[in-house]
Amino acid sequence: MTTGSPLSDQQLVGAWLAGDRSAGDVLSKRHYGSVRRFFDLRLPHLADDLTQQVFVAVAEQAASLRAGAVFKPYLFGIARHLLLRHFRKQGRHDRAVRVAEEDSTARTSLSVIAVRREDEVLLLMGLSTLPVDLQIAVNLYYWESMSTAEIGTVLKANASTIGSRLARARELIVEAVLDMTRPGVLRDRVVLNLDRLHLDLGPTTLTACTQTATTR
Numbered sequence: 490m491t492t493g494s495p496l497s498d499q500q501l502v503g504a505w506l507a508g509d510r511s512a513g514d515v516l517s518k519r520h521y522g523s524v525r526r527f528f529d530l531r532l533p534h535l536a537d538d539l540t541q542q543v544f545v546a547v548a549e550q551a552a553s554l555r556a557g558a559v560f561k562p563y564l565f566g567i568a569r570h571l572l573l574r575h576f577r578k579q580g581r582h583d584r585a586v587r588v589a590e591e592d593s594t595a596r597t598s599l600s601v602i603a604v605r606r607e608d609e610v611l612l613l614m615g616l617s618t619l620p621v622d623l624q625i626a627v628n629l630y631y632w633e634s635m636s637t638a639e640i641g642t643v644l645k646a647n648a649s650t651i652g653s654r655l656a657r658a659r660e661l662i663v664e665a666v667l668d669m670t671r672p673g674v675l676r677d678r679v680v681l682n683l684d685r686l687h688l689d690l691g692p693t694t695l696t697a698c699t700q701t702a703t704t705r
Contacts, residue, residue: 522699
């Protein structure tokens with residue numbers, strides 16, 4: 490693989506499929522933190538193992554990729570499949586993981602530990618009350634900058650349905666925040682700045698999860 494300006498995901502996929510193993514390594518390193526965060530907020534005690542499983546599956550299923558394919562929807566489609574498979578085994582397919590619960594797994598979440606501001610903690614608590622697929626839609630939209638069409642590929646729905654789900658997710662988060670707080674500055678800050686807070690959480694949680702790859 491040539492050096493210089495970073496290659497796009499599509500270019501790396503093409504090089505990888507053409508036999509350049511280093512291109513696959515670059516893809517894995519580029520997206521490791523994002524995939525780990527995907528699991529960290531829901532199954533923190535299994536995040537490392539499930540993240541490794543995703544990239545093993547990507548390598549094993551490389552033949553199903555096409556040169557020029559959009560990589561992120563493919564990657565997170567595999568991640569979602571593994572997540573829901575685990576939930577089905579545990580009988581928790583329709584239960585969102587709550588980061589506010591007082592259990593050992595919630596306390597070990599790197600993403601949660603990295604968040605310090607009260608308004609961001611409250612937003613994560615609200616997010617944790619959503620059904621799993623609504624959580625995924627919100628995370629992919631704000632943190633992975635994926636379009637509604639790309640998210641639809643992950644969740645097996647059309648773009649308009651994803652737009653409706655995002656709107657519903659915002660409503661449910663606001664309802665959860667109102668239920669968890671009294672009237673005041675903190676509540677107003679979260680409700681009035683929901684989109685901005687979501688975006689601000691992205692770099693914080695990604696840094697925490699990316700560091701696990703560099704410290705191995």
